Amino acid sequence: VLRSIFSCQAQGLGGLIPTIDVSYQQGTNLSFITAGEVIKKVWLNDPSQVTMDFDGPVCMQFGPKPNTSTGDCKNSAANVIQLRRIKKLDIPGLPNTSNTLLTVITEGQGRNKLYTFRVIYGIDNPGYHTLAIFADPSGQEGACARK
Template identity: 40%
Template sequence: MKKFLIGIPLALAFACVPLSTIAAPVVRTIKQTQASGTQAKLQTINIWNGHGVAISFYEIGETIKKVWLDDPSQILLDTDGCLSGLDQNCSSPGAGLIHLRRIKRVNIPGIPQTSTTLLTVITQSSSGERKAYSFRLATSNSTPKYSQVTILNDVAREQTAPKPQLQSLVKTQQTINQIRGGIVVAIKSGWILQQDELHQRLQELIGYIQAGDDISTATNKASVSQDLVNKLIALNNNSDNLRQGNSL
């Protein structure tokens, strides 16, 4: 009974936590072109008391070679690998993640006290290409909003976006040819007239398929039943079979 009564205040306390805090995202994403290159804009990363933030380059497969932190008086920097200038006896510098942690301000002679500082990161790709990233680090006393910043290679994803496969294009064209063939058979048989509204809607159907819509979407847009399309394809196929039989 005591355990049950003790658990009630804890449950109520947890229930009173704002939903925005519970559901706060852990990872913030920044596109590569937003932080590096001629089109980049200086991205601000907040560092909170007792809440470290990591900057990850794992997603883009680049290796961190060197970093500069202009004002180390209140932010400590660490990496998951050794870097020249930060670690002694670093024969093979390289890392994939930077961890930032806020500390109580330390007075360093010659460094003015500011609310923000600049972090510069030099990376190298597997092909040997080097890139420079710049981030504005700002100390914050508000509620932490994320614990990791992930750099995403948006350019690479656009370049490697899946393209329509040749086999799919061939199949689409075959379907269009079958529908057209069925329309020709229906017109010759007197079931459809070229001046009819139905003929116009069938031409719109073919146009939607050519534009990339699947059969279901195209039939809905053109107000043509799937059953009619199937019958037209069957008419074309039967006509082809008859022609092949006569040629034999």
């Protein structure tokens, strides 16, 4: 099952932060293919319960200090992030939470976009395997109006 939202909704322009459910049973994909965007950089606030994999090279931020990145930050070419829940790792300083924030910077059509997603730690299958981001609708006023 595929779940889809428009780019402006995924950016939170409608006033809500979109959610992604992750479980032990299966991974959940976050796809920017249909929006025509390339993932340039990714942050995950709590890496103790979720693994990330990509379909190409990507730049990832680790730790609270600036410029603590890994990966190919100039030639990122991923379009899909695969998230999967893992047994909690003991990372000193991280609080015990039921969710985390995933931040994704993409580039498409010569523009950068900032996306934030609330990643919800689940036990059961989330009911979908992919959250697909679609290009914003043209001519549809109010699709992502601010509230």
